[in-house]
Amino acid sequence: MSHYFAALNKFSCNVIYTQWKQTISNHNSAKTWKTFKRDHKTTSKRQSNQMLNQLPLYASGEIVRGFGRGSKELGIPTANFPLEVVKSLPESLLTGVYYGWANVDSGPVHKMVLSVGWNPFYNNTEKSVETHMLHEFNCDLYGQLLKICIVGYLRPEKSFDSLEALITAIKADIEHAKAHLESPENKKLQEATFFAKNPNGSECK
Numbered sequence: 001m002s003h004y005f006a007a008l009n010k011f012s013c014n015v016i017y018t019q020w021k022q023t024i025s026n027h028n029s030a031k032t033w034k035t036f037k038r039d040h041k042t043t044s045k046r047q048s049n050q051m052l053n054q055l056p057l058y059a060s061g062e063i064v065r066g067f068g069r070g071s072k073e074l075g076i077p078t079a080n081f082p083l084e085v086v087k088s089l090p091e092s093l094l095t096g097v098y099y100g101w102a103n104v105d106s107g108p109v110h111k112m113v114l115s116v117g118w119n120p121f122y123n124n125t126e127k128s129v130e131t132h133m134l135h136e137f138n139c140d141l142y143g144q145l146l147k148i149c150i151v152g153y154l155r156p157e158k159s160f161d162s163l164e165a166l167i168t169a170i171k172a173d174i175e176h177a178k179a180h181l182e183s184p185e186n187k188k189l190q191e192a193t194f195f196a197k198n199p200n201g202s203e204c205k
């Protein structure tokens, strides 16, 4: 991996060492320097460090309606936060895809993947924060209280050439999230008092 850092120093690019290092170690993949630089060209090292240092980050809010594409087009439903909650998150939380833990109305805490941003594939005009929990619910969750703990960063948001490519990328995010959340350090956060679990709590009323 050291040759990547050699390249970084040589060209003195304004890029993010830490985020790149984390991406590389998270995915354990041979992501090329060229690809990384393309994805992160507007993010500075300072911004990246700020973002990573604030994790885990907690947020909560009512689940509201989005465009209804998650279930119908992607087969991956995402619970959306209202705009006030989106705006209340620190600006240093960069747009992109994250993983973490989530619960609904003090129910069980599930693994989740999270998208923060403008969904470039759809060119949304409003920023959204959308959580897909890795759990099958037999009901909808609109109006209920969603609590999330953002644990780690996976990748930047991207546009894709096709819907299938977007779905494939999200499915890969889910697999990475599952693996990262199994680490003892990350698993501990499932028990955070923030989630205020109710042993008799159920998400489906």
Ligand SMILES: Cc1cc2nc3c(=O)[nH]c(=O)nc-3n(C[C@H](O)[C@H](O)[C@H](O)COP(=O)(O)O)c2cc1C
Pocket (backbone or CB within 6 Å): 066, 067, 068, 069, 070, 071, 074, 076, 078, 079, 080, 097, 113, 114, 115, 118, 119, 120, 121, 122, 130, 131, 132, 156, 157, 158, 159, 166, 169, 170, 173, 174
């Ligand atoms: C893990 C994850 C990764 C995502 N990555 C992207 C992405 O790279 N680009 C994009 O345009 N949208 C991305 N999205 C957002 C989806 O496009 C969005 O959830 C979908 O359009 C449903 O939106 P809706 O809830 O408003 O219906 C991602 C969503 C999730 C859950």
Ligand SMILES: Nc1ncnc2c1ncn2[C@@H]1O[C@H](COP(=O)(O)OP(=O)(O)O)[C@@H](O)[C@H]1O
Pocket (backbone or CB within 6 Å): 063, 064, 065, 066, 067, 068, 069, 070, 071, 072, 076, 077, 078, 079, 080, 131, 132, 133, 134, 135, 136, 137, 139, 140, 141, 142
């Ligand atoms: N595993 C899940 N994760 C998140 N939301 C889910 C899940 N299963 C069902 N839902 C429900 O589906 C809704 C999201 O579906 P989606 O088609 O993306 O609609 P919307 O665009 O209104 O958010 C959530 O608000 C929630 O009520």
